Amino acid sequence: MEAKTYPVTHSEAEWRKLLTPEQFHIMREHGTERPGSCALNFEKRAGTFSCAGCGQALFTSKKKFESGTGWPSFFSPLSGAIGETVDSSFGMTRTEVHCSQCGGHLGHVFPDGPPPTGLRYCINGVALNFVPSDKR
Numbered sequence: 001m002e003a004k005t006y007p008v009t010h011s012e013a014e015w016r017k018l019l020t021p022e023q024f025h026i027m028r029e030h031g032t033e034r035p036g037s038c039a040l041n042f043e044k045r046a047g048t049f050s051c052a053g054c055g056q057a058l059f060t061s062k063k064k065f066e067s068g069t070g071w072p073s074f075f076s077p078l079s080g081a082i083g084e085t086v087d088s089s090f091g092m093t094r095t096e097v098h099c100s101q102c103g104g105h106l107g108h109v110f111p112d113g114p115p116p117t118g119l120r121y122c123i124n125g126v127a128l129n130f131v132p133s134d135k136r
Contacts, residue, residue, distance in 0.1 A: 004083075008054040008102040019053065026124045027053050027104035030089075030096070035070025038125025043072070047132040049123075053104035056081060058128070059121070065113070067120055072128065074121040075113045082121070084109065097121060 010018065015028050025031040040049070049059040049072070058081045059074045067073035080100060087096040087108065094108045106127045113120030 004103065006099075006101060006103040008056075010102075015053070020126075022126050023052055027106075027127050030087075030105045031124075032107075033071070033124045033126050037070075038072070040125035040128055040130055041070065041072050043130055045130075045132045046134075047130055049074075049128045049130050051099040051102060051104055051106070052127050052129050053099060054102040055129070056099055056101040058082065058099065058106070059123075061133075067113075067122065069120075069122055071107065071122045072125050073113070074123065075115075075117045075119055077121060082106070097123070 012028070016024055019027060022033065026033060046061050048057050048061070050057045057078055059077055063074045063076045065073055065075060082097050083100045085096045085098065087094045097106050097109050098104055099106060104127060107121065107123040110120045110122060111118060
């Protein structure tokens with residue numbers, strides 16, 4: 001299978017310079033942060049969550065909810081911001097979500113979220129940056 005190319009690309013060495021070691025592991029090596037370990041899980045202010053790799057806006061705080069999972073959860077991304085692939089690791093099939101601009105791994109989407117979508121985008125907080133609405 002041919003690797004997908006994205007509008008924002010960097011070499012592995014460049015990604016390592018741009019991202020922290022934890023961000024690199026999660027976003028470029030498809031890792032997962034420890035649940036409850038990221039402050040963005042508890043972020044309640046109005047604002048926008050963007051990709052830590054390229055800065056693309058991904059989610060708004062209006063679409064965030066408390067899932068009780070230990071990761072920031074959203075019921076809907078911004079239009080066109082998220083790409084999906086099938087993840088068959090760990091003996092299960094899940095839907096992985098990644099940034100549509102740089103391909104950075106963000107987390108997974110599950111069909112157990114609240115209305116109106118019924119979806120839960122379970123996102124690694126370290127893959128996100130947050131900009132409060134009053135700072136824009």
